Amino acid sequence: MPPTREHAELKLRPLPQAGRSLAEQVISEVRRAVHTGAMVPGRLYSVYQVAEQLNVSRSPVREAMLRLAEAGLVQVERNRGFRVVLPHPREIVEIFGVRLALELPAVRRAAGAGPAGLGAALRETMRRMAAAVEAADEELFFQLDQALHDRVLAAAGNGRARAIVGDLRDTMRILGTSTDDASRTLRQVHEEHEPIVAAVAAGDAGGAVRAMRAHLTNTGLILAGQAARAQGEPVDVAALWAAVVEEPPPS
Template sequence: MLAVDGASSLTEQVIESVREAIHSGELRPGELYSVYQLAAQLNVSRTPVREAMLRLAEAGMVRFERSRGFRVLGRDPREIAEVFHLRLLLEVPAARVAAGRAEPALIEAMRAELDAMRAAAADHDEPRFMRHDCAFHEVLLAAGANRKLVSMVGNLRDATMTLGASTVDRSRTLADIAAEHEPILAAVEAGDAGATAQAMRSHIAHTGELLLAQVSAENGVAAAPEDVDLIHSA
């Protein structure tokens, strides 16, 4: 269940293993599990397991029950809608500001990250792809000179990743996701702040819509109209 390869911390690897176990049905929503048993199953100490479960609890994926262990929770479509509502409120105007300050170094950095995304897509290396996807957004947002905003958006992206919500090979491919970044870069290169904001809005809203539909389907229902509206109200 857990492969320790040294590429990331034990806590991160436990998080990934637990996510995979939840998605495969090995760990079932509503069931109560013990940190001690999970540590033994993964053949690691209790410390990284406890840290991983705290992270997953913050993301709303599990809930601790005092002196009993943790319970796996179903993913909440509303949480997905709220995360992407916030991302749109933050990233769209920030992209507009950053595009107005675009310099050759910014365009070169964004192009490098997009090229790296395409290469990772060709190798079907999702973790590497997502690192460069995050970097593409961070480079652009950092040009807006608001470090707190960059940090806040990073936390929102981390929350989505910790929940294990991904559209890859479900509703679109890595190559499809990379292609959605091309209009953003083209608008920045053209110095068109309005087009940059619109391209960013289209990309984030589309991702939010797809994830909302997927998580809702996992719960056996269609996406609630009010959740869809929340994404589009930003």
């Protein structure tokens, strides 16, 4: 659908069209545009506009919009276009509440009865994460971050929990939420994983649970706070966390 006067003006950069799928590239560009202000939440845009500026057909743009809509980042208006919708802090807290419910038992099991070589594999992932920190490669770092959590879930042997957490992390990735901001650096995120890996490698189930809880809680609070600031909402994130997760955040 060609853009009309009701559609907001838009300026995007053409996609390289190499490597990842076009739909993935569209998602990344929409996220970038939201973060830079090129796309403004609440304004109406058309698939035609996006496809034309990214120099791609409308099919990958439609696929990207459907995935973004499933993640809650855009609202599609039939025969009109779509609007960017920022995630509410409660959505983020709910996601981390589910992750805590699934990943704490998983890391306890992995530390207590994980497969041989799990500790060494996690340490190797940590080594690669450290290299990504030095290279300031945020995309690679968070791919490895996800791989580390996934390996723990796989070691616990609950495939359904592993799939659910994977879907939740994909949702967070599509939403574009990243804690690599002034409140926490990539190096600090890496450091938060160190006690988790050390406890799993040592067979310390209690220590692994404590370290994973601290890491997920800190990440969830930061992301929920970012969402609240982005929306300009006076949300008491600590109170929201206590209400949804049913445990107060660490002081």
